[in-house]
Every structure is written in structure tokens, then in C-alpha cells.
Amino acid sequence: MKRSYDHNAIEEKWTAEWEKHPVNQNDGSKPKYYCLDMFPYPSGNGLHVGHWRGYVISDVWSRYKMMNGHYVIHPMGWDAFGLPAENYAIKTGKQPAESTAENIANIKKQIKQIAAVYDWDMELNTTDPGFFRWTQWIFEKLYEKGLAYQKEMPINWCPSCKTGLANEEVVDGKCERCGSPVTKKDLKQWMLKITAYADRLLDDLDKLDWPEKVKKMQTEWIGRSYGAEVDFPIEGREEKITVYTTRPDTLFGATFMVLAPEHALAASLATDETRKAVEDYIEYAANRSNVDRLQNKEKTGVFTGSYAVNPMNGKNIPIWLSDYVLADYGTGAIMCVPAHDDRDFEFATKFDIPVIQVIAKDGKEIENMTEAYTEASGTMINSGEWNGMESAVLKKEAPHIVEKMGIGRAKKNFKIRDWVFSRQRYWGEPIPVIHCPECGDVLVPEEELPLTLPEVEHYEPTGTGESPLAAIDSWVNCKCPKCGKDAKRETNTMPQWAGSSWYFLRYVDVDNDKELVSREKADKYLPVDMYIGGVEHAVLHLLYSRFWTKFLYDIGVIGFDEPFKKLFNQGMITGKNGIKMSKSKGNVVSPDDLVRDYGCDSLRLYELFVGPPELDSEWDDRGIDGVYRFLSRFWNMVQDNKDRDVAETPELIRTRHQLIDTITQRLEAFSLNTVVSGFMEFNNRLSKMEGVDRKTLETYALLLAPFAPHIASEVWEELGNKTSVFDESWPVADKSAIKDDTKEIGVQINGKVRGTVKIAVDASKDEAMAAAREALADKLEGKTAVKEIYVPGKIINIVIK
């Protein structure tokens, strides 16, 4: 009996079936494959079609791995702490715990529409005390190892979010979340010593199968450089000023020195004549905003009135202050070589400071220098005993030379700073520390974890730099676990990145109340083989997770030190003209109506068909008609052939193996958009044939299963199979059966196609040329061929004069 394609009925049927009999079972014998999505934060806005894309990609890949004999770990959870969740609660006038739970329920319902093979027994939620107990535990371990510490310092402060931010959360001087200009605020902060892992975080990138773009971004963020620290005596004083330089080869060219206005010695270097100007400048710099500093790079500065001594040649050089020198990089002071550094050159020109060239350019000294010569190539000049050396060689040796001379030492520096880890907000993991007037900082005893948030009426941010928790006396006041005397709790909470820095470890042992993950399960099921998500986490989440994974490896919790072997960044789905989908732009496309009207299978296919998965794609609703029509035609083809018992022909066998080969190759190459067009192509080809045999239809259904699981399952069943498609193995193409016997190939004259011939693919050159000459007889009339090229199965080219 023929049936028409009723996507709703089919999808309801299989949803119920999979609810009862999940297809992804761990029978203990199969090798594991861990395919992970970046877990969402449960926003109140729900999912749009852009969110679907990554989940569809990871599900296709998971199902493909299942059919290749793997037990696939494919979990889903909720990153529910943090600013967005709290802001949403404030906006709707609810408790964060309440609104978060509602949002999770809502998003879970929407995610289920995707029909991905998530293992819901592994579901986790970062705000669940059973989960964040271990987030707090990791913090305590970090503290015990000296990797969590407190520091009073000016930190990045978002006046709109009313909280401190990590460096990674500041983009162009603005808050990564809300876009407000970030200011500085002096606060005592918890810091995590990510800098202690800088070398490993950088070096281990080589081990990872990640997009080069992301590796590069992390490399630049960590920003390692090699150079030297050199000590410059101060004329007439005991102290020395240490500078960091990557170009110690240019030491003889240092004609002045610049200190950051925040440098400890800055004010004290002023003389009576310069004191007023120096103090004014220090104040000016302190009040200058980040944004202004980033946008307006015109050099400003003031001469302190003091001089340093260049330790190489004993010459006095003036000491200046300028905010182009950063206080928290290197030593906060630099030696300036205007001849060989653009910024120093600009400064020297503006303030009329001498320029001494120490590297010959093209073998000579430049007359009337108009820009710095920044290459480390050329012979040293004006450099005393270093004259005649090659600067490239000297650049490497100079750190050791200054070390021997006792005026400096080799030094490596990083751009990455320690991670500002406290937030002055309510909705986060409380930092499990108690401040005791007697004992100092004491960790909340491990057996008392989790330390949960108090239930409160008001949790809005205070804006004063104090967490709202500070106002809750009943929570703040406690007894010191060490001495039992009155003490106070730490009131800052952890940033939203805390839970996501390790959640992927927890999925495989989600109910463990003894350990964050058992070592046995970690060894068996971790790490993540494939991680799929947006590129927006290139330095934030992905750097923090690598840091925590390395730490947990170091303390023996897990046996690997990189969390994600392979990373795939899917492109963003945008609205018309590449505009990001957002509620305020009014261009959000919800999947709900599309699922109802076209079905889950159609939407899944269209998410892939819309463009190459790694590139951004503009959403166009009309396109989904195309994939729906395709599925209907496939369905009809099955209906037309299923009861006919069509015999296999050589052509059908060949087509079937070509189909397997095409789909598998494109899938392996992650070219998912062309997988879908491949299915369409073969559907068109098969429908033009006299009939399609059962084996070919079955093969088609198996190949389609990871992409459109419902219709594939239904067809598989209709063809008389009792098993699940996902218990079948992925078809293997017989390469020898793929080849066509004859093929139509193009015939060119002088590289331009002038006709075609149909010849055997293994035809000899003579046969091929004979056929070509015959086909193009009229055009070759009276011409002499000077060269004949024949590439079997591809092309014939006849070159004539």
C-alpha cells in the first residue's frame, strides 16, 4: 500500500519509540567516542534556528560514529550560573533559581525537538549543589596548591554589570557581555594563577587537532616572548631601574628610558623643577579611560628630571613617564631605542630626544631617519665592542652577555595575566573561604561542601564593589572552622566560567558523591574526542578549561592534560544581510513552527544544506521547501518501489556503491552541505531509472539515518526490517564496483571545450584520440596537431597551430 509522506505521524511514532528504546547503548564492548556540544546557558529567549546548527552537526557526527561501531557519549547540560541568568531574573522579578529552572525546562523541550541522541541520564546543571560542590572543591585544591590567591589591585570594572571582569572579558576596552566601557576599580580580588601554566598552555597547543585560527588566538593571548632584563643605575641614587627588552642587541642605542606612570619610582624621580608636571601627569594618566587610551594613541609624557645610566656605555639618559608603557607588563619600565622601535621613534621625535642608529641598514647608516628600522638584520654600528656583529646573532646572545656582565639576565615574558576570579554578584558559586581574624583565610572544610547560596529577598548587585551577599548577616557571620571563633564568610562569587571549566568531566559520572569523577570512569570515557561549538569561546572558555584540566591532571584526578582532542567551530546562522539574530533586531527565526510545518528531519537537513558548516550562513526560510520536497520525493520513490521486487542491475549496483562512496567521503571531510546535495543528486538519478531494488533503497536509508533519523527509520521498517537502523553498520563502498565502464569526457582544442566523446574509461590513447578526431572532424579539417593530451576519464586536449 502506498502512503504519502506524513512527517508529523512518522516523527511522533519514532520519538515515542526512542523514548522507550534509546538507540545509543553502552554494551561494554564497543570503543567509546565522546562527542560534546558546548552546553547552553538557559536563556529566557529560547532557541532559534542558529542554535540548532551546532547540535545537528554534533548529532549527525554522533550517529555516524554509532553506526561505525562506537559507544557514543553524547550528553547535554546547562550552564546556568552567571550574569545573563541573573539579569534575566532581575528583569522578570523572579528568584534566579526559579527563573533558571523554568528556562531549563523550556529549552530542554526545544532541544528535544532536534531528536538528538543525547543521553539524558547524564544531564547536569552547574547550579545543582551536587555539581558545584566539586567546582568549589577544585577551587580549594587550587588554593591549597597556591594557585588561588587574593590581591588588592585596580581591576577591570563594568559599571553596568556592577562587577569586576577578567582580562579575557574585556573587548576593545568594553565589557564583553553588555558593551559598556570598562573602568578601573581598586578591589581585593581572588585570582587564579593561570600564568603558572602559560608555557604548557602554549606548548601543548601543538598536540591538538583544533582550527588553526583558535590556536593562533590562544597563542597570541598567552603572548610569550624571549628577551632580557637589564638593570639601569639611576644617576645619583642607590636604586636601579630594571627594564625588560626583547632587543638587548640594541642596548647601545638606548637614548632614554620610559616608566609607566604607575611605576613605584615614578613620583620619586621628580626634581623640584619637574615635581608639579610629574604629579599632574601621573594624575592625568590615572584618570584616562581605557577606551580613550586605546583609541587615541598620540604619545604623551613628561620628563622626570632624573637620569639613568646606560650600563653599556655609561652615558646618562633621561627618564620620562608615559602611559604608552604598561604598568603590568614586564617591569613597567622600558629602555628606549628610537632608531629601532616605532613607538620610541615617535616619542623621541615628538620630544626631541637623540636617535642613535646601532644596526646598519643595507650596510650603512641612514641619513635623516624618518622611521625606525625595526628589523633585527644587519651589522652592529655605534655599539662599542659589539660593532661588526650580526644583530640577529647578537639578539640571541645578548641576554647571556649581560648576565655575564652582571647587569641583567635572560628573561621570558607573557602577555597573559592571572585570572580575576571573583564577581560581586549573587548568582554564582560562593567562594568557600572564611575570613577569621585569628587564623586568616580558612577554607570551608571539604565535608561541608557544597557551600550553598542563601535564599534571599534581594540579590541585585550593589555597585559598591561588595557582593550582595555581604548584606546578609545571617550568612556572612559564621564560626572559624579552625579556632571556632567568630568569623566572616567570603562574599564574592565565582565567575560564570567556573562550572564550564570542568563540566565535560562530570557527565560520565554525574551522580558520584564521593569524587568529581571516578578515575576509573575518567580513564575509560574521557577525554572529549570531538567538541563542537561557536568560535566565541576561543580564548575564554577554551583556555580556562585547558587550565583546569591540566591542574586536575597534576593532582592526579585525571590521567590526561588536554580536555578536547578535536574542536570544530560551526559558523553562525544570521538573519538577512548577515545581521546577528537577536530579539532587539526582530530577526529571530524560531524552529518551532518549522518543525511543525516541515518536520524535524527537514529542518535538520536544511540546517546543514544552508552552507558550509564552518562558515556563517544567512538564514532564508524559503530554502527549507527544497529539502522538504527532496524528502517527499525520496519517500515516494520508496513507495513506488517497495512492493515491486526490482532486480539488481549492474547500473543499480554501481549507483549504490557510488552513493555510499560519495556520502561517506563528504561526511568524513565534514562537508555536510554537500552530503545533503549528494543525497538529492542520487535521488534524482535513481528516480529516472526503471526501478530501484530493495538493497539500494535500504542502503540509501542507512546512509540517510544520521541526517534524517525519522524518515530513515520508517523506510527501513517499511522495507521489512525489524532492527533499528542505528544497530546496523555503516555501509562500505566496494571501490571496484564504483567505476563506470564508459564515460563522457570533454574534448578541447587549444584548451577550449569543443565537444565530448563517450569512450571506455580505460581506453588507450590511440582509441581516445581516434574518437576525438572523429567527433571534431569538421573543426580539425586541415589543421595539424602539435600536441595531444589525453587524461583517461578526464579530458582530451588537442593543440593545433
Next chain:
RNA sequence: GCAGGUAUGUCGGAAUGGCAGACGAGGCAGACUCAAAAUCUGUUGUAGGCAACUACGUGUGGGUUCAAGUCCCACUACCUGCACCA
């Protein structure tokens, strides 16, 4: 400024150096229908021609090659990231 990415019909996009535009959307024409929708068939890069056909055509300008969207050199535009890190 530095680094990376992208550029192909009306649109989304295909093309291991080998017939550019697969596949789809949209358009046009036709079939079915009282009619419309749906469906099916044909057609659809540009210019010229009744036609067979011819010329041109993958951001721009050069080059390598029998043959270039693809390789090399030099540019342009847009996007992303970083940006006074000494």
C-alpha cells in the same frame, strides 16, 4: 598597523590543475484544475544569432601550464581576531 578568513549566475552555494555554475531557492513556460494551492514536465550565466553556433565569463592586474575558480606574484573590498606587550 599585525594575523587569519572570504570574494563564483537573481540568491544560497558545487567543483583531487581537466566540460565552471552540481544541488537547491527564485524566475519563466507548460501539464493537471472551474480556479488556486500542492504536484509534475521543460527552461533559466551574459551578449549576438531564426538556428546550428560564436564571443565573453569565477573581485582586479600580471605570471606558470596543453589546460587555472583552483598554483605563483602584486593589488582591492568586506568580515573576524589582536592591537602602544617594549
